[in-house]
Structure formats: C-alpha cells, structure tokens
Amino acid sequence: MSPKNHKTSANRATPDTTGESRVNRRSFVQMAGAVGGAGVIGVAGAGPTSSQHALQATPAPEDVPEPTEVRMPPWAEEPQPGPAIPPHIPPWMTEWGPYPSEYGTRSPFERHVVRLPGDTSSRTPLADLHGTMTPNSLFFERHHAGIPNIDPAEHRLMIHGMVDRPTIFTVDDIKRFPATSVIHFHECSGNSGSEWTEESIAPTVQAGFGLLSQTEWTGVPLKTVLDEVGVDPDATWMLAEGADAAAMDRSIPIEKAMDDALLAYAMNGEALRPAQGYPLRLVLPGWEGNAQIKWLRRLELGDAPWQTREETSKYTDLMPDGSARQFTFVMECKSVITNPSGGQTISGHGFHEISGLAWSGRGRITRVEVSVDGGETWEDAQLQEPILPMALTRFRFPWEWTGQAARLQSRATDETGYVQPTIQQLVEVRGIHSNYHMNGIKTWAVAESGEVTSAWG
Amino acid sequence: MLGDNERTYGFGHPATEEEIAGWDIDVKPDGTGLPPGRGTVEEGRKLYLEYGAAWHGAEGEGTDYAPALVGGIGSLDTDSPKKTVGSYWPYATSLFSYIRRAMPASGPQTLTDDEYYALTAWVLWANGIISEDEVMDQDTLPKVVMPNRDGFTSPDPRPDVDNTGD
Numbered sequence: 001m002s003p004k005n006h007k008t009s010a011n012r013a014t015p016d017t018t019g020e021s022r023v024n025r026r027s028f029v030q031m032a033g034a035v036g037g038a039g040v041i042g043v044a045g046a047g048p049t050s051s052q053h054a055l056q057a058t059p060a061p062e063d064v065p066e067p068t069e070v071r072m073p074p075w076a077e078e079p080q081p082g083p084a085i086p087p088h089i090p091p092w093m094t095e096w097g098p099y100p101s102e103y104g105t106r107s108p109f110e111r112h113v114v115r116l117p118g119d120t121s122s123r124t125p126l127a128d129l130h131g132t133m134t135p136n137s138l139f140f141e142r143h144h145a146g147i148p149n150i151d152p153a154e155h156r157l158m159i160h161g162m163v164d165r166p167t168i169f170t171v172d173d174i175k176r177f178p179a180t181s182v183i184h185f186h187e188c189s190g191n192s193g194s195e196w197t198e199e200s201i202a203p204t205v206q207a208g209f210g211l212l213s214q215t216e217w218t219g220v221p222l223k224t225v226l227d228e229v230g231v232d233p234d235a236t237w238m239l240a241e242g243a244d245a246a247a248m249d250r251s252i253p254i255e256k257a258m259d260d261a262l263l264a265y266a267m268n269g270e271a272l273r274p275a276q277g278y279p280l281r282l283v284l285p286g287w288e289g290n291a292q293i294k295w296l297r298r299l300e301l302g303d304a305p306w307q308t309r310e311e312t313s314k315y316t317d318l319m320p321d322g323s324a325r326q327f328t329f330v331m332e333c334k335s336v337i338t339n340p341s342g343g344q345t346i347s348g349h350g351f352h353e354i355s356g357l358a359w360s361g362r363g364r365i366t367r368v369e370v371s372v373d374g375g376e377t378w379e380d381a382q383l384q385e386p387i388l389p390m391a392l393t394r395f396r397f398p399w400e401w402t403g404q405a406a407r408l409q410s411r412a413t414d415e416t417g418y419v420q421p422t423i424q425q426l427v428e429v430r431g432i433h434s435n436y437h438m439n440g441i442k443t444w445a446v447a448e449s450g451e452v453t454s455a456w457g
Numbered sequence: 458m459l460g461d462n463e464r465t466y467g468f469g470h471p472a473t474e475e476e477i478a479g480w481d482i483d484v485k486p487d488g489t490g491l492p493p494g495r496g497t498v499e500e501g502r503k504l505y506l507e508y509g510a511a512w513h514g515a516e517g518e519g520t521d522y523a524p525a526l527v528g529g530i531g532s533l534d535t536d537s538p539k540k541t542v543g544s545y546w547p548y549a550t551s552l553f554s555y556i557r558r559a560m561p562a563s564g565p566q567t568l569t570d571d572e573y574y575a576l577t578a579w580v581l582w583a584n585g586i587i588s589e590d591e592v593m594d595q596d597t598l599p600k601v602v603m604p605n606r607d608g609f610t611s612p613d614p615r616p617d618v619d620n621t622g623d
Contacts, residue, residue, distance in 0.1 A: 145559060158472055158480055164463065166472040173468040228464055239483055245565050247558035249483060298480055307486050307548045309555035313540065316609065322534030324545075326609040332616065418620045425618040433538050437615075 123210025134213035145245035152279035161300035164230030177220040189288035189436040198456040205341040219264035235301040243297035251305035286361030286390035320431035333360035334439035335412035346450035360414035367413040368395040374407030484554040488599030494570035495594040501579025508561035543584030549601035
C-alpha cells in the first residue's frame with residue numbers, strides 16, 4: 001500500500017463541512033418561491049445569517065421530516081429577502097416546525113462553526129464557542145493511527161505486571177465501580193507550538209490554540225481499580241496502552257495513577273466519542289493530552305519507565321545544548337484572548353468585551369490581566385465562576401475601542417503564584433526547537449480599520 | 458495469588474498467562490519483553506523496500522508522508538536539529554517495540570517477530586549503528602548502544618522561567 005492511497009482511503013477522513021444531513025431540496029425550492037417576492041432585506045451582514053429567513057422550512061403536518069432530515073439554507077444561492085422583521089410576522093410563526101427527533105442537531109445557521117482538520121489532528125474553533133465547555137462534536141482530535149471502531153462488548157482492559165491479581169475487566173465491569181465526574185481542560189502539548197518563532201505564528205486562535213478543549217469526564221478513579229488488583233508497593237511506573245493501530249503507549253508515574261487519574265467512559269454526559277477514546281480512556285488532569293491514552297486496553301505496573309517511542313523520540317523537549325527534557329507532563333499556566341482574535345474585524349467604535357480562556361495544570365486560576373497596549377500596562381479581568389482546578393476559566397474585560405491601533409494580550413496567574421511568561425522568557429531558556437509546552441503570552445494586533453491579526457512578542 | 462477476600466468489589470476475571478502473553482507487547486530497555494526470534498540486515502532490507510520505502514524513502518531519508526529514519530547524528534545542538542532514530546532515539550529496544558506495535562502502516566502487528574527483528578536491524582544498520590553482518594535477537598538488541606543514549610534529562614525542571622510577572 002502506498003502512502004497516497006492509504007491517505008485517501010482508510011486513514012484520512014475527508015472533512016464533511018457540508019453534509020451533516022441531506023438537504024431537502026424540494027422543501028427549499030418551495031420555500032424560496034414563497035419568500036421570493038418580498039422586498040425587505042431583514043438581516044444585515046454577510047455569511048449564513050444573510051439567508052436566515054430562507055431556511056425556515058415550515059412543513060405542513062404531513063410533511064414532517066424524518067429525524068435525520070435537516071432543511072438547509074441555500075448558501076450557494078443569492079440571499080432571498082423575506083418578511084421576518086417587524087412589522088412583519090416571521091414565516092416560522094405561521095406554520096408548525098418539525099417534530100421532536102431521536103438525536104438532536106444544531107441550527108443549520110451554525111454549521112460554519114467547525115473544527116479545522118489536518119491529517120492527524122483537528123482543532124477546536126475557540127473563537128466561536130462560549131463559556132468553558134466544548135461540545136463533543138467540536139472537541140479537538142489528535143490521533144496516531146486513526147480512530148479505531150471498537151465494539152465495546154469486545155473491548156477489554158487488562159491490568160497486570162507488578163500487581164497481586166492480574167485481572168481482565170469488561171467495559172461493563174468498569175462501569176460497575178463507584179463513578180465520579182470531573183471537569184478538566186484537555187490540551188495537546190504541541191498546542192500553540194507555532195508561537196515559538198515569529199515566522200511560524202498561526203493566523204487565528206483556532207489554528208494556533210485549537211488543540212484545547214474542555215469536557216466533563218465521567219468514569220472510575222483509577223485508584224479504585226488499582227486497589228482492586230493490589231499494586232505491589234515497589235511499583236513506581238505504569239504503562240498505559242491503547243487499542244488503536246499504533247497501540248499508543250506511555251509510561252505514567254504511579255503517584256499520578258494513584259492520585260487523580262480517571263478511567264473515563266463518558267464526556268459531557270454521553271459515551272466517549274470514538275475520536276476521544278470510546279469506549280474507555282485514561283484521564284490525567286492537568287497533564288499533556290498524549291499521555292491520557294485513548295481506547296485504553298492495558299495497564300502494566302513496573303518499576304521503571306518503558307522508554308516508549310512516544311516518550312523518547314516524540315513528546316520530549318529539545319534544549320539548545322542538544323539535551324532533551326523527558327516526562328514533562330504538566331501543562332503550565334496559560335491564557336489566550338479568543339475575542340477579538342486573529343481573522344476577525346471589530347465592527348465599530350464603542351464598547352467591546354475582550355474575552356478569553358485561562359487554565360493551569362497546577363491548579364486554579366487566580367488572576368488574569370489584560371493589556372491593550374502590548375504589555376505596557378495591565379488591568380485585571382473578571383473571572384467567571386466556577387473557577388475549577390485544572391479547568392478552563394473564562395475571563396472578560398470591558399473595552400472601549402476608539403478606533404486606534406491596539407495590541408491585545410492576556411496574562412494568567414495560577415494558585416501556585418506562577419505567572420504566565422512572555423514568549424521571549426521561554427525562548428531564552430529553551431531556545432526555539434523544543435516544539436512542545438509553549439505557554440507564552442499571545443498578542444493580537446488591532447488595526448485602525450478594526451482588522452485583527454496575529455502578532456508576536 | 459491472594460484470595461477474593463482482598464478484593465472490595467470482585468469485578469473482572471483473573472488474567473491467565475496465555476491471555477497476558479497475547480497482549481503484552483511492550484519491551485523494556487533491558488530487553489524484558491523481547492520475543493524469541495532473529496533477523497538480519499539483508500532480510501530487513503527486503504522487508505523495508507516492501508513495507509517502508511514508499512513512506513520513509515528508499516534510504517530512510519523521509520518523505521512528505523513519514524519522518525526520516527536516518528541522519529542528523531550530531532545535529533541536536535545546532536540551529537537545524539534533525540531528530541531521527543539514529544540521532545535522537547535513546548534505546549534500540551524502543552525501536553523494535555514501536556515497529557512491532559505500529560508498523561507497517563498497512564497492518565501493524567501482522568508480521569512475524571523474525572521480520573520485526575529484521576526491520577529493526579535494517580534501520581540500525583542504515584544509521585551506521587550496527588554492521589551489515591550483525592543479527593538482532595533478544596540478546597543482541599538490548600546491547601546496542603544508541604548515539605543519543607544519554608541525551609535525555611528528567612525529572613521535569615519547570616517552572617524554568619522568572620515567573621513573578623512584573
């Protein structure tokens with residue numbers, strides 16, 4: 001098999017940004033005719049919203065769509081003006097809409113909010129999301145051999161090595177243990193790695209910082225299960241291995257395994273998505289994503305790290321002297337402004353809320369400061385409750401834009417007293433070839449035109 | 458094995474040696490976990506051309522699809538560090554473990570252990586780390602000393618910057 005046909009067949013999913021469900025062409029032709037004669041343009045602006053009223057298929061009771069059927073806005077066509085705004089009665093008020101369905105979907109007008117997929121990862125659209133939780137369909141992905149399609153009835157977790165009772169668990173076995181739910185950020189150690197040099201910075205917050213998501217994980221504390229099999233007191237490390245086609249494996253210190261590690265089988269209230277490890281994964285709060293092995297099939301207890309490929313040739317941090325840091329698990333305190341951010345245009349003078357996310361793998365966020373002058377002066381932002389340990393914290397800062405050029409930055413502090421450093425501080429110590437664990441302060445430049453671009457330093 | 462009175466919940470079933478053997482594919486730096494079998498550079502060359510060359514290049518130099526396997530030795534402290542098996546990987550055992558668990562991309566874990574030893578031997582030879590007549594097996598592989606064997610540091614030294622803010 002050659003790389004090319006491999007990529008186009010099994011391994012590379014073509015992102016389907018238009019095909020969530022099939023378009024009910026007939027309905028929308030009917031509807032376009034119905035509204036086509038109106039003379040008032042009801043919605044200003046470009047993009048999906050300009051055809052907002054045209055979407056509203058208002059099926060007669062006998063024309064209720066199948067649960068999988070979604071009526072689509074005619075994005076490819078010219079916007080059709082319609083009588084939707086005052087004083088007119090919107091068409092979606094004069095006919096019944098679709099009935100309830102088995103599994104919900106978002107408004108077709110929000111379908112432009114998508115992940116940014118590449119060959120091995122996809123990035124969360126941070127600028128388009130609100131609050132702190134990531135919808136399951138927009139949770140970032142990073143795979144090392146694609147996404148396995150696992151039948152949970154055929155999945156097993158084997159725990160062996162330095163334990164009293166080597167044991168095999170079914171997924172149902174794991175679900176019988178006392179469960180808990182925890183909210184934590186999840187971040188790839190390579191997130192914002194494009195910031196190491198000015199030449200490589202990404203244009204948008206999604207492209208640069210989108211290997212970041214947050215969910216409520218539900219599962220069993222790993223300690224509960226390890227106590228069940230009886231860990232040898234001399235065990236110091238644990239190998240975690242996935243059931244993907246890379247059998248992805250990492251060595252984890254026993255202290256973390258016995259502290260707050262979780263065997264998770266659910267996220268945001270429903271079963272894990274296949275891309276996030278269905279039916280079972282390891283969660284290590286505050287630590288780099290790659291160590292939180294997905295599709296978890298095996299845990300082996302031992303007295304030394306295994307020196308796997310992923311913890312030697314990958315996910316190690318090369319220093320200027322040619323040495324490399326190994327087992328740098330913690331994601332340090334970091335923040336980024338998501339609005340306004342690169343690629344956006346501020347729409348007018350006056351009030352604008354600057355908003356973003358802050359997080360730390362060492363605990364709670366205690367402070368976020370915002371600068372609109374490139375770090376010359378700083379003011380405290382408001383932190384939105386709840387402020388949870390090792391979790392995304394939303395910050396907000398009121399800003400009056402007078403039309404002048406500005407450089408927006410945010411700087412987070414965590415409960416250990418650690419203050420998010422500048423990029424230059426990190427480069428001074430680590431050089432520019434360590435790839436991972438970039439947590440420096442991000443700059444967005446606002447031009448007098450209102451255009452926001454990615455900036456550095 | 459201790460009795461059930463040691464268990465709080467009693468879920469799961471005891472893993473047999475046969476069950477463990479079927480899944481226990483890791484290899485430690487001292488060679489623990491390496492299976493019986495053997496492979497030569499010449500055997501590995503044929504297998505590499507069949508399974509690896511389209512991805513990693515005819516000589517292991519890397520392509521757009523997969524990273525370089527050879528080269529870069531001595532480059533890690535320069536302005537253009539090149540991380541390959543030869544220049545960066547600290548243990549030859551990790552190479553065998555990784556190739557067996559994840560390669561070839563068209564069918565990980567589908568070759569024989571002899572074939573995995575042979576592929577490992579070819580990659581080590583291509584980097585000039587072993588000679589063409591050396592045989593890789595569970596005794597010889599852990600004795601291979603990789604050029605960057607002492608290149609890694611731990612524990613994590615962070616926080617590593619003046620992080621007091623102002």
